[in-house]
Amino acid sequence: MAVDRKQQIYTTARSLFSERGYPATTVRDIARELNMQAGSLYAHIDSKEDVLWQIVDEAAEQFLGAVEPIAEGAGAGVDKLREMVRAHVAVVAAGSNNAAIFLHEWKFLSEERRESVAERRNRYEGLYRRVIEEGIRRGEFAPTDPKMAALLVLSVMNWMPQWYNPTGPLSATQIADGFIEIILKGLEA
Amino acid sequence: MAVDRKQQIYTTARSLFSERGYPATTVRDIARELNMQAGSLYAHIDSKEDVLWQIVDEAAEQFLGAVEPIAEGAGAGVDKLREMVRAHVAVVAAGSNNAAIFLHEWKFLSEERRESVAERRNRYEGLYRRVIEEGIRRGEFAPTDPKMAALLVLSVMNWMPQWYNPTGPLSATQIADGFIEIILKGLEA
DNA sequence: ACTGCAACCTAACAAGCGTTAGTTCAGGCA
DNA sequence: TGCCTGAACTAACGCTTGTTAGGTTGCAGT
Secondary structure (H helix, E strand, C coil): CCCCHHHHHHHHHHHHHHHHCCCCCCHHHHHHHCCCCHHHHHHCCCCHHHHHHHHHHHHHHHHHHHHHHHHHCCCCHHHHHHHHHHHHHHHHHHCHHHHHHHHHCHHHCCHHHHHHHHHHHHHHHHHHHHHHHHHHHCCCECCCCHHHHHHHHHHHHHHHHHHCCCCCCCCHHHHHHHHHHHHHHHHEC | CCCCHHHHHHHHHHHHHHHHCCCCCCHHHHHHHCCCCHHHHHHCCCCHHHHHHHHHHHHHHHHHHHHHHHHCCCCCHHHHHHHHHHHHHHHHHHCHHHHHHHHHCHHHCCHHHHHHHHHHHHHHHHHHHHHHHHHHHCCCECCCCHHHHHHHHHHHHHHHHHHCCCCCCCCHHHHHHHHHHHHHHHHEC
């Protein structure tokens, strides 16, 4: 029994933050879900914003950690892009709450923390743009605007937490492959 | 002088709701922006939620009103899909604040209002799915899962309010055409 | 048996929330 | 002139917010 209470608090926070958003979630909501009192939370956490920060920070690391090695590795652009999308979708599927919070709730962090998130998000988006640019230069992809192409890929992935249901009929890999098939055909030379 | 104060309140609310979200925007924030007292707002509005409702309701009508006639009209699926995306993007561009609020803040409406939004959103998504299904049946599009294809199109459009900048270098039509070019190539038979 | 400690509780805090009531004041109209 | 209307104000309401302080409980190790 008595699994690490801190972890339980974070799990509950992830669920509620992603469902209602950070400002609409109160520490009393989180406490109620765990059958405890609001004040008792503070034996385990420092502040509500700290909880948000840890969740967002972790998610940022997960996405970069999964996709950066692929983007900077060797191989054809087509294959790299496919693997990047697969890796991204796998991260979303592994913890879809994290992804939704990462995408929408970072606004409520303090200035410096927000900047740390923005920096990593820019780096992340750059990975996709660069792989597509490289693919165009090599003649793998048709000469389209790489910024728009990257934005298209990222849009599809970023919208995913809004509808993805872990208990739904489609596995994460099926979803990734379904999307990337259409996208790669749309981009190919 | 003295433009309709009610309109000013709605314009300010649109701006703040889309920027910080509904729960993180206080009626005092709105009032401050208009150099007035929070209580004074209530000479013009009934409640904070009513303001949100009117904005969301209006946006729903704008999207359906612009896209439904095209989807149910005659013509090739390829042309219809292109025009639908153009029309959607035009609505976003005409009032990008509305779109962001419509997509993310409907959760904070009352049960019945939420349902009214959900019903129209389902109808809206169905328009895209049906045009794609029709296109596949006619042999215009390759036989892909129409649900995934529609989701791809909608994802790209729904993510747009997150990055679209009215004063940016790209016009709404350029954006729409850039995306739809890639997507149509990805779908074609 | 005693101590130490983590986990939890109750109670309260200052601040902020949406909203209401009562009032003031200027402008248009009889 | 006197009255009405609309828009604004001030002040407060009851409630909720994140957070803190201090006390209680029960269990692990000596």
